[in-house]
Amino acid sequence: MGIVERRIREKEERRKYILDAAKTLILEKGASAFSMQDIADATELSKATLYLYFQSKEAILEEIFHDATDYFVEYVEERLSPELTGLEAVMVVWGSYLSLYAESGDDFVLTGIWRAVNPTFVVAPGGEGGGGQNAAVPMLDLIAKVLERGIADGTLDPAIDPRGVARTCLFLATSLIDSVARLPRELRDSNGIREEMRLMFNLLLRGVASPTVDRSDLYLPAAKKDKR
């Protein structure tokens, strides 16, 4: 029932359709290298029509970023059962990064485009209140929460500032993704990248872990294998 509802639903579907095309293009050409014309071609819509659904090219980028981070946050939260220690939880987060990249690499890479959306985000301490950047806040919150848990249960170094470290970690992780997003697609799928990511997370893991934790527990498993 309701013409209005149908209209709204159809509009939403169109938006999604356009976004999907844009995502594919970003993954193919990089976030700054694709054009509105590219989207128009891919969707078989006219450029003018795109502007009926999105205010600007930037608005499209922002929404894509938003979607990607939401997806990531959801994905992680599903896997964060309350009985995990803080350290285990951190590993779940990092591990999710790796496995999401390994599984659905493409979609995930889109979390890396925030630089194209709003470069003043993570790095700017006071910048969290800005415009299109808020999309990163849930990711930040997620990480900060996990870090706090670890500080509380003693598995993470009590000296770290959860919020600051969360920002740094997120920044580093998305930086890597950002770089990956600029690589040509064929390079992007290489094992090398996955190893590079794992290496980075291992470093960060040891960086945040409590000194009391046995070093041998601070290795993320190779991607695509479930954590034991």
Next chain:
Amino acid sequence: MGIVERRIREKEERRKYILDAAKTLILEKGASAFSMQDIADATELSKATLYLYFQSKEAILEEIFHDATDYFVEYVEERLSPELTGLEAVMVVWGSYLSLYAESGDDFVLTGIWRAVNPTFVVAPGGEGGGGQNAAVPMLDLIAKVLERGIADGTLDPAIDPRGVARTCLFLATSLIDSVARLPRELRDSNGIREEMRLMFNLLLRGVASPTVDRSDLYLPAAKKDKR
């Protein structure tokens, strides 16, 4: 002595003049957002004149990147006395990053532009042999050498692969710089950024240090103060 030398010197000066203008622009607008016209306006030269001094826009970027990395490597090598332990040496490198940023912030930020020059570098494991990217090799070598020293003398975790970790660290450090380079100038000078960098390096420090090292030694001093 004589006319020829003066000519050469003046030519060199004008190159530098143009480069300086370009640097300022990069710092203001980001490495990919400035145009030859911008440089022409800033220098009050014609676009054609710019091409007398540089083959292409890319050549300008490459030279700037080169200069910045060279300067960094020199700066660090001056401070790396042989009697330092590997861990101390790592701290010198990271510390140099911090103090260089604090001292000559702007120039240093330019080490972050390699993404604009050749985006396939660090992240691509086999990519070290490519084109304009070689300018990063000295930085990589420097870090790898220091890590090896630390593995040898037991102050760093023997499990790390020096070359791989060097690549990761360099990647992360330049990522941060790259992001900073995109910030508006006024944000860039904030203490927040410096703290962010220090935090990141502290994480990395603990990531690479041997588990036997006392955690309290793994803090970089706040920027602007010389390490004793």
Next chain:
Amino acid sequence: MGIVERRIREKEERRKYILDAAKTLILEKGASAFSMQDIADATELSKATLYLYFQSKEAILEEIFHDATDYFVEYVEERLSPELTGLEAVMVVWGSYLSLYAESGDDFVLTGIWRAVNPTFVVAPGGEGGGGQNAAVPMLDLIAKVLERGIADGTLDPAIDPRGVARTCLFLATSLIDSVARLPRELRDSNGIREEMRLMFNLLLRGVASPTVDRSDLYLPAAKKDKR
């Protein structure tokens, strides 16, 4: 009927409008001396708009060349009734050249621009298989066919190689046109040019005719008069 058809027709008309402007410019300034800006000025369109209708400047040149040669080939084929001897057919071809030039001088001159499109054509024996040059192939085929006819019926010199001679003749004829195309417009309309062309064709005619043919039959009539 219908909007779509009208759109298509209008689009075609605007293409033609642009092409016409380009033709005029070529005729005024020469095929290599006109610029996209010139076309934009002439059509009162923006340069960007031109690129909506043609992929590149070269594409415009190619299309103009194509049109001109197609028109010539059609024109000649209409006049080549099967009962003509080979010699008569050759005279029809040459005569068409002359009368087309006399009648629709400007359009016809455009057959001479192939040099600007692809300079390696006719003169390069193996070059017939190349890129944008194929537009000349129908002209070549036409002439070769006619020559063969004449060799078969004894009105042309059996010693000539039809394909080779066709290439040479086409080359010479378009060379002349090419030169004419570079003349300032006022000179181009002179009777002198037409005489020059006739003279050339008369030479060629005697060059290919069988020695048995009476020399007095080997004169093309003055232009603008129909051959009976």
Next chain:
Amino acid sequence: MGIVERRIREKEERRKYILDAAKTLILEKGASAFSMQDIADATELSKATLYLYFQSKEAILEEIFHDATDYFVEYVEERLSPELTGLEAVMVVWGSYLSLYAESGDDFVLTGIWRAVNPTFVVAPGGEGGGGQNAAVPMLDLIAKVLERGIADGTLDPAIDPRGVARTCLFLATSLIDSVARLPRELRDSNGIREEMRLMFNLLLRGVASPTVDRSDLYLPAAKKDKR
């Protein structure tokens, strides 16, 4: 003797030096595709210096054209002994074209650049009195003279107008050369080109010969071999 004379001679030598470099460049890149910078590089002079010796780029082209035609005229006149029939003389002229091309191909090709110098020449009947075009007049005179000789001694068709035919022939011959001049160097040396030229001259030969002449005498020998 005297300083003035030496100055003049040296100036002349410099001119020649520059011209030689320009010729080489034309042959490499085509008459319109080379730049003053190219000449400057080749001569190791500055662009400004070039303007001390030549008023403009066009002046250089004109002089090169002049030299080339002069050389051709001289070359032919040396071989035109008075006892030759007009027909034989024509064959000497055409043959010289062929052998000059075969021998010193490069220098000779330069006769084809007149289009770049002054496109209004040959084809414009009244154009002989113009500016830089006069360089072609000696060639025209040469051919006309030869044709007249043949008309007088009965070896050429009395119906032809020597001056008009001379202009046509010259036009055709230089057209071919002009096209050749635009070919990449490697193509230019092919036998195909020489054959093409020979074919054209054979056509012209039969076009101008008296009908009484035996057709079998109307073949130019293959290049590089002396006429029997």
Next chain:
DNA sequence: TATGAATGAGATTTCATTCAT
């Protein structure tokens, strides 16, 4: 709602020519 058409502004690069020294 949808779009075809149009465009202003801008990107990089080239080149013949001039002029102060």
Next chain:
DNA sequence: CATGAATGAAATCTCATTCAT
């Protein structure tokens, strides 16, 4: 006499965005 330096003008092409229909 020679030239280093400079440049105005031009060339091709791209792109996000607007608007009348």
